[in-house]
Amino acid sequence: MKAIQFTGKGEARLADLTVGDLPPGHALVQVKAAGLCHTDIDVLHARYGDGAFPLVPGHEYAGEVRAVAEDVTGLRTGDRVAVDPNLPCGACPSCRKGLSNLCRDLKAYGVSHNGGFAEYSIVRADHLHGIGDMPYHIAALAEPLACVVNGLDSAGLRNGARMPEHALVIGAGPIGLLLALSLKAESTQNVAVADINEDRLAFAAELGLGGIVSGAAELTARRRSYDFVADATGIASVAEGMIDLLADGGTALFFGVCAPDARIAVSPFEIFRRQLKLLGSHSLNRSIPDALDILRKDGGSMARLVSHQLTLEEILPFFTRKPTDPATMKVQFAAP
Missing domain, CATH: 3.40.50.720 (NAD(P)-binding Rossmann-like Domain)
Structure with missing residues (x-):
């Protein structure tokens, strides 16, 4: 599959990667839309996360389920889903208090695990949320909007x-x-x-x-x-x-x-x-469902924030070069 891969600090390339085996409890998602966030740039330059190179970035994404592991229930091939990228440990003091976003060993798709800037992504089934008939480019806004929800909850x-x-x-x-x-x-x-x-x-x-x-x-x-x-x-x-x-x-x-x-x-x-x-306020705290509810009721204002829908080849330069066009807002990979 084609993917953007960070091979080292400050190094990004377009790569051909194997999809890999599907572990228990996981699903294979064909990525349909993935948003670029400044955090991705920080990950590239080892300013955020553990510098887990090589890595496929992308933590704002949505797509279609193409396969599920044998032990997965409640999820079927063909389901349209958005991804909750955070992978908390579930056992530390913050996790036990319901603050999984403050997990002392927090991992995430696109930060420590391969994420959404690829044709396919292997994701834990319990981190996938149904989007119904919502367009994929709108569903990919659920992750940043979930961060907003966490901020408003904090306040x-x-x-x-x-x-x-x-x-x-x-x-x-x-x-x-x-x-x-x-x-x-x-x-x-x-x-x-x-x-x-x-x-x-x-x-x-x-x-x-x-x-x-x-x-x-x-x-x-x-x-x-x-x-x-x-x-x-x-x-x-x-x-x-x-x-x-x-x-x-x-x-x-x-x-x-x-x-x-x-x-x-x-x-x-x-x-x-x-x-x-x-x-x-840091990140999101299991708030993807709330974000999806807001997007369903929004009426299209938030969807207007998506200014670019690009191929992987076209989006690659955005990782290494700051946009100069003031009309640039949310840049997304969009599958053909």
Whole structure:
């Protein structure tokens, strides 16, 4: 089969690989759509995970079941599925508390195990979720959206919770827009996104979201105005600036992935005096079914985030070269 393979730190190639035998408890999935995430770039450069080379990347994917092991029940050839990529140990303290995304030995398809940038992928059957007739390119958004769901759960902003009146997401990339659209879907009255790229802000406006240019006087003037602020940039200085944008009693969500050695300055007195909440969110926590439910009800806004559907050959350069086109959002491998 054709696949993208990371052969070493910073080295990516198009390869011909054997599919391999089907272990007990697993299914063979013909990949129909797989999304590119910045985490894939970090995996390539050994900044995320254990540097398990050689490796087929890709943790955002969906496809069709082509074969199942003899011991697998409840799953049949021909089923259309989305993949939950996280592989927790199930036994550590975090797993026992229901925080499988914080497993001390967390593995994942596309990080430690071969993932979705290939024609076929062998996946544990209990990590496959039926998508019905949902188009594959939309189903492949379930993984990043599941990360958003985990973030909103962390902030207590789902399932009938009292929602913030004014919310701001900093960063109008695909994950930031998924977060903003999810806040809107949960009935937040006013949702805005901030970004330095005015083309992205124009696209956000097409999706029904407010837009503010990062660093502009307009944003500075809204100091202490937002009940909820989330950073989706992973830039430490931007994350630090969230606190000044929070209204008293507000919540800041550290959602973007800052460098591990990055540090920010925080005033404990201000957090105390203004009763602020600072929260983190990592990955997804068995939230693919919730994400699929949101995608079914979305009405097509989130699907518009898929800007490119490419072959494996065409998508390979995106691993080593940063896109310069501001219209580039979610780039996906799409099987012919």
